Amino acid sequence: MSINQARRSKIDLDGREASPFAIAISSAERAVLQMVRDALEHKRMRLAFQPAVYAADPDIIGFYEGYIRLLDEKQMTIPARDFMSVAETRELGREIDVAALRLGLMTLRRNPGVRIAVNMSARSVGYKPWTQLLRRVLGEYPGIGKGLILEINEASAMQMPDVLIPFMDELQGFGITFTLDDFGDSFTSLGLLYEFGFDIAKLDGRFIRNCHKDPENQPIVRAAIAMAQEFGMFLVAEAVETNDEANWLREQGVGCLQGYLFGKPELAPDFSKYLRARQPATAQG
Template sequence: MAVLNRLDINAEEESPLAYPEAVRAKSLIEIVEDSVRQGRAMLAFQPVVSSDPSHQVVFYEGLIRIPDQTGRIIPAGHFIEKVEERESGRLIDCLALDMGLRTLSRVPGLKLSVNMSARSIGYSKWMELLIRALRSDATLGERLILEITENSAMLVPELVSKFMADMQKKGISFAIDDFGSGVTS
C-alpha cells in the first residue's frame, strides 16, 4: 500500500530523491511568496540591441528579480513554473508591471518590455494597474511591450487575442516569450 506524505509524494513509486526535492521546492516557493508579500523585488534591465552594424539599443527588457531573505537573487528558472498557477504568480506579474510602468513614467524616452503570464489578463489587480497607468499617461502604451509566455498564451488563445487587440489600440506592442522553448530539446 502506497502512503502519501505531507507533500503528496508516493514514497513507494518515486525515487529516493523525490521527497528531499519536493521539500526543497516547497521551501523555495515559501521563500518566493514571502518576498513577494513583502514587495521585495526589482527589475533588471537587459538591453535588446539591433542586429544592424550600429548595434543600437532598441528597447530594454525588464526582468523580475526576487531576492531571498539574505538578499541573494533567486534564479527565476527555479520558481516561475512552480508559481505559475498560484496567486503568487499573479502577484509577481503585478510587481513586474508596476515597476515597469513606474520606470516608464520616470524615463520618458524609454521603451520597455515586461514579462507576464496570460493568466494575469483575468487578474483584476493586474488589469487595474495597467488601465490606471494608461489613463494617467497615454504615451506609456506606445513605449510598453508585454511579453506573454507562450505556454500560458496557448491555454487561453481567444482571451489573449482579444486582450492583444484591445491593448494594441492603446499603443501597446506584444511579444511571445520563450517561443518554441516547449518543443526544443
C-alpha cells in the first residue's frame, strides 16, 4: 500500500472519528431541534396569514393561508424554512402540525366567517393528538369546519392514499375543504386523483414565475389547469408576484391568486377585510 493510499484509508474509512464538518452539522441540527422543543413547550408558535384573492376581483379575499412561524426567546420571528427541514421527519414534525392546527382553529373561533387554510401532512392522520384535537373542536363548535381548509402536499398525499381517502371523505361531511398543494410538482396517478376528491388544486409556485412569457412552463401550467378542471377542482396559483403573471393566469381560468403581489404573510392581519368585501352593496338614495 502506498503512503497516499494509507492516508486515504485512514481518512475515508475510519468510522470511529467524525469529521469536523459532520460534527458541526450535527451540532447545528441539535440546536435547531432544541429551539423547536422550547418553542412548543412555551407556546411560541404563531401562524402568519397570507391572503389568496379571487382572480376575477382581487379586492375579494377567498381565504387566508396560515404559515407556521416560531418565536425565539427574544420574540424574533423564525420562518418554517429555518427549522422544518430538520424537524419534519421527527416526532417534532407531528407536534408542529398539531400546533398549526390548534392555531388555525383558534383563529376561526375568534373570527367567525373567515376561511383559513392550514398545512398538514398525511402523517397527521395517524397521529392521535392531531386527530383528537380536530374531532374535539368539530364537536364543540358545530359549523367551524366550513371555515377550515386543510392543505396536503401532493407527494405526501400519495404516500398513504388508503388512509387519507376515507379520512377526507369523512371530514368533508363536516364542511372541511381539502387542497392538493404543489399540484403538478410530481407524477400523480389519475385514478388516485379521482378517488381522493380534492376540492382545490394549488399550482406549484415554481411554474408560476414568468408564466406569461415562459414557453417551457406555459404548457405545464395549461395541462395542470386542464386536469384540475376535469376533476372539478377549484384552481389556486401561488407565488404570484407580478401583474403580468396574474393577468395570464386569470385568462387561463385560475380562480384564486396568492403571492406577494396581493399581500405578504402577516402575524396579525385585518380579517375584517375578508368580511367587508362580501357584504352586499348598500342601496343608494
